[in-house]
Amino acid sequence: MFDFLSDYDDPTLLGAFWVTVQLTVLSAIGSLIWGTMLAAMRVSPVPLMRGFGTAYVNIVRNIPLTVIIVFTSLGLANIFGVTMGAPDDFEAKAFRLAVLGLVAYTAAFVCEAIRSGINTVPVGQAEAARAIGLSFSQILRLVVLPQAFRSVIGPLANVLIALTKNTTVAAAIGVAEAALLMKEMIENEAQTLLIGAIFAFGFVVLTLPTGLLLGWLSKRLAVKR
Amino acid sequence: MTSVLYDAPGPRAKRRNVLFSVVFFVLLALLLWWVWQTMDDKGQLEWSLWKPFTTSEAWTTYLLPGLADTLKAAALSMVIALPLGAVLGIARMSDHRWVRIPAGAVVEFFRAIPVLLLMLFANEFYVRSTGIPSDERPLYAVVTGLVLYNASVLAEIVRAGILSLPKGQSEAAMAVGLRKSQTMSSILLPQAVTAMLPAIVSQLVVIVKDTALGGVMLGFTELLNTRSTLAANYANVIPSFIVVAVIFIVLNFILTTFASWLERRLRRSKRSTGAVLGADKVDDVNAAEVGGTYGTGAGGSI
Numbered sequence: 001m002f003d004f005l006s007d008y009d010d011p012t013l014l015g016a017f018w019v020t021v022q023l024t025v026l027s028a029i030g031s032l033i034w035g036t037m038l039a040a041m042r043v044s045p046v047p048l049m050r051g052f053g054t055a056y057v058n059i060v061r062n063i064p065l066t067v068i069i070v071f072t073s074l075g076l077a078n079i080f081g082v083t084m085g086a087p088d089d090f091e092a093k094a095f096r097l098a099v100l101g102l103v104a105y106t107a108a109f110v111c112e113a114i115r116s117g118i119n120t121v122p123v124g125q126a127e128a129a130r131a132i133g134l135s136f137s138q139i140l141r142l143v144v145l146p147q148a149f150r151s152v153i154g155p156l157a158n159v160l161i162a163l164t165k166n167t168t169v170a171a172a173i174g175v176a177e178a179a180l181l182m183k184e185m186i187e188n189e190a191q192t193l194l195i196g197a198i199f200a201f202g203f204v205v206l207t208l209p210t211g212l213l214l215g216w217l218s219k220r221l222a223v224k225r
Numbered sequence: 226m227t228s229v230l231y232d233a234p235g236p237r238a239k240r241r242n243v244l245f246s247v248v249f250f251v252l253l254a255l256l257l258w259w260v261w262q263t264m265d266d267k268g269q270l271e272w273s274l275w276k277p278f279t280t281s282e283a284w285t286t287y288l289l290p291g292l293a294d295t296l297k298a299a300a301l302s303m304v305i306a307l308p309l310g311a312v313l314g315i316a317r318m319s320d321h322r323w324v325r326i327p328a329g330a331v332v333e334f335f336r337a338i339p340v341l342l343l344m345l346f347a348n349e350f351y352v353r354s355t356g357i358p359s360d361e362r363p364l365y366a367v368v369t370g371l372v373l374y375n376a377s378v379l380a381e382i383v384r385a386g387i388l389s390l391p392k393g394q395s396e397a398a399m400a401v402g403l404r405k406s407q408t409m410s411s412i413l414l415p416q417a418v419t420a421m422l423p424a425i426v427s428q429l430v431v432i433v434k435d436t437a438l439g440g441v442m443l444g445f446t447e448l449l450n451t452r453s454t455l456a457a458n459y460a461n462v463i464p465s466f467i468v469v470a471v472i473f474i475v476l477n478f479i480l481t482t483f484a485s486w487l488e489r490r491l492r493r494s495k496r497s498t499g500a501v502l503g504a505d506k507v508d509d510v511n512a513a514e515v516g517g518t519y520g521t522g523a524g525g526s527i
Contacts, residue, residue: 043230044245045230045231045234045238045242046242046245046246046249047246048246048249048250048253049245049246049249052249052253058478059474061477062430062434062473062474062476062477062478062481063434063470063473063474064433064434064435064436064437064438064449064473065434065437066434066437066438066440066441066449067437067449067466067469067470067473070441070449071466071470074456074462074466075462075463075466078462079263079264079267079269079462079463080260080263080267081263118230126230130231130232136230136231139230139231140230144230165338165339165340166339168339168341168342169341169438171341171442172438172441172442178342179339179341179342179345182342182345182346183345183442186345186346186349187349192346192349192350192353196342196346199342200334200337200338200342203337203338203339203342204334204337204338207337208337
């Protein structure tokens with residue numbers, strides 16, 4: 001029944017899912033960093049930064065991820081010459097451009113999640129921190145963000161799961177991940193239903209533990225108020 | 226404007242803010258300058274590449290038909306997914322285990338799977354098992370994928386809407402002698418739908434964005450797809466991307482604004498007893514979280 005799997009050796013089924021996992025992890029780290037920076041900009045005392053953060057989030061959130069990913073390949077790589085350090089290696093270039101697109105898109109949602117977390121920190125805490133003479137960046141780093149992060153593990157888990165599913169869009173620019181392999185297999189093999197079930201199962205395996213683990217973590221780490 | 230995080234600035238803070246503004250402005254200007262310069266080098270700023278958008282041909286031949294297909298797929302998916310989602314959501318709350326558990330399994334399954342896989346699968350299924358002509362197949366596949374995913378998301382929104390109603394509502398309905406189906410159809414569902422309206426409208430943004438997947442993977446002639454034909458004709462890659470992105474942004478911005486207007490309006494009206502579920506609810510359920518409901522939601526829909 002599973003004989004046809006051995007016909008696919010570049011990438012193999014596990015290899016394709018491994019690319020999916022790599023895309024997810026790298027994009028998650030990147031969007032967490034860029035999203036936190038955006039959130040810091042959106043709450044900062046500098047009006048220009050606030051304006052930039054707000055504009056970025058509202059613009060990027062409303063563009064389909066597919067448009068962004070296709071743009072990284074056709075626009076950024078072909079016109080602007082952004083090759084992410086791999087001008088000749090087609091696979092590496094597509095992979096890195098996909099990560100760039102996913103980070104740009106997901107960061108907008110990470111930013112909004114963190115900002116909602118910042119809003120859960122009571123006003124009195126920031127006032128007390130100011131009263132003992134901490135600066136804005138110290139308040140953000142030492143008092144507000146640590147609490148904010150603990151209260152947004154749940155929403156961030158949602159973003160992470162959505163990101164895991166969104167990595168399939170990278171197939172649009174030829175990254176050899178799970179969705180692209182499924183497209184290839186499903187067109188060549190007769191067992192449509194079986195192949196669909198295998199890939200569906202793969203994604204359930206990826207998202208289920210993430211949801212359970214981070215759900216448990218968010219309950220454990222929630223700031224009791 | 227003062228915020229929780231910082232006080233009204235004094236003289237030193239003002240100087241520092243000005244410094245930060247200047248540094249940030251310079252960085253931003255450098256970036257924009259690089260973008261402008263590169264576009265100029267590659268000839269993407271030529272007026273001839275932008276000119277098509279001022280004539281009617283580019284719009285009537287490429288962009289408007291693409292937009293029409295995007296909207297058609299989105300509207301069809303919404304119209305089919307909404308009743309299906311309502312049925313699934315209600316079935317998930319059934320008193321009968323043999324209804325509740327399969328409905329729950331279906332909802333959780335389709336929420337956990339990327340829409341793209343559903344679309345690809347539906348497309349291949351239609352190729353093999355039905356006689357749908359090949360020029361209509363992409364639309365069918367896109368709508369099927371979107372319906373399966375969004376029906377299960379809407380099922381969760383419906384369920385949350387019904388659960389948000391006070392228990393007294395159904396108790397009162399039972400007291401006056403309504404049957405379970407009557408309670409649901411004439412008492413709970415109308416109120417729940419009102420409470421959910423903003424979340425349902427926000428879900429439309431997700432659907433509109435996801436139609437673009439069909440354009441690039443299945444050859445569905447929506448906006449992103451017609452963009453590439455347009456760019457192939459006029460060699461205006463960057464301008465065409467900018468125009469298409471702006472169309473999507475405006476479209477989705479209108480939907481988001483409408484949803485938050487609806488939310489404010491529903492909150493204001495005193496008649497409704499249930500809670501109003503805003504756009505953040507959509508974000509929560511879209512992500513197919515598996516470990517129960519999470520607390521604070523982030524705005525928007527992914």
